[in-house]
Amino acid sequence: MQLHNLTAYKIAIFIIFLAVIVFTILTYLPILTGDDPTSRIAAAQSAISVADQRIVLIGTGGAFGLGIGIILGVLRAYHKEVVDI
């Protein structure tokens, strides 16, 4: 399946589905690094260190959002134009 055959809506649904999976992993599933306290605490410390880098997180989220938004916007306009023919 080629990119121009996919509608922007399908891509958007795919991205939202992917985001829901990541969100679920991040919030509800246990950290799969081992049962021993050392591994559990090390994983917890990793999570804290990531959460501390706020600018990186905002920048990354923003960059991915902007990039995907532009691509989806372009694809939506293209398909709208082609369907309107």
Next chain:
Amino acid sequence: MTRYREARAISQCLIITVVIIGIGLAALPSSASAAAGYVTADEACQEYTEAADEFSVVLLLEDGTIVGPGASVVLYPETDARVVLCDRDTAESAVAGAWSLSKTEHLKFDDPDAVYYEVTTTDSGFAGNLASLVSENRRESTVGPNLSVITPAKVTLSYLQEPVTVEIQSEDTSMKDQVTAYNESLNEVEEAQIELKRATESDSPTRADITIEDVDASVTALNEDDRALSLSLFTAAQDGSDPAAEALVAHRKLHRDSVAETETAVENYAVAAETEARQARLTIVGLTTAPFVLLGLIGGVLGQTLARRRLESVRRERRRRKTVEYSLWDLKAFLFVGLFVLAAGLLLVLATGTTTPLMEVIL
């Protein structure tokens, strides 16, 4: 965790062994004293017929032991014994005045009973030949055993809830060092427990100035000191030191409890850290999702507007020339901008070194 289970298994084995030995020791003295007791003075003298050309002092112990000339014996203060003087293979009568024991601070005794003196050792620290305590008229031609009376050193297991003092031989200082070492290790483990509890109750457990590796090292040191001290207490209990068996049982219980408390403190700390981590993961989701959605909407509107303008020009061109077709390639500039911004986001993650911890959080 395996270390904790091993320590528990070892402690259970030791406790069972100690209880069995304790029962054995409790049963032994009564049966031994009933079965053994002092041998008679004549029987003792007949044991030393080789020294027939001299008088021999023989020491008889309550358990039936005969300590003759040339032999050595170490006794604790307040130990009862009998002193016999042998003339060849016959015991000399002490009542008849043929010989007597000199008054000394090293032995307590009353008037002789037929052919022996009933004596009790004192804590005066005697070390010498028993023949030197025989009356002067017999001393020159008399040989005897070497006797040492030692005061047992005492070691107090002060860390127990009800401290127990164990008597040990004064030459053996290892148990004192072992108790000191164990006490120090126990203090370190207790400090670690306090730190863990403090960290668990703090706002940010993961930022506490303590690591699980440090706690593990403290517990390992405590287990090693415990093994050495338990072995010494076990040996002392076998030797009949009073009250080594009781001390060992109390020590093992305290050790087992201490390890279990540390295990609980570590588990509580891990749970608190995971709770904090869950909050952190929600922060990560919030900090990435909000700009993702906001800038996604802006990017969508922007991309759609720019692409629509470009497509309008293509539409006008199609009206002029029928051969012109729509193609995504006409919008390549906008698609590349989108891909470039995506790549910039990826580079930002890679450049700031967030990839590994981010993957740890996700996976």
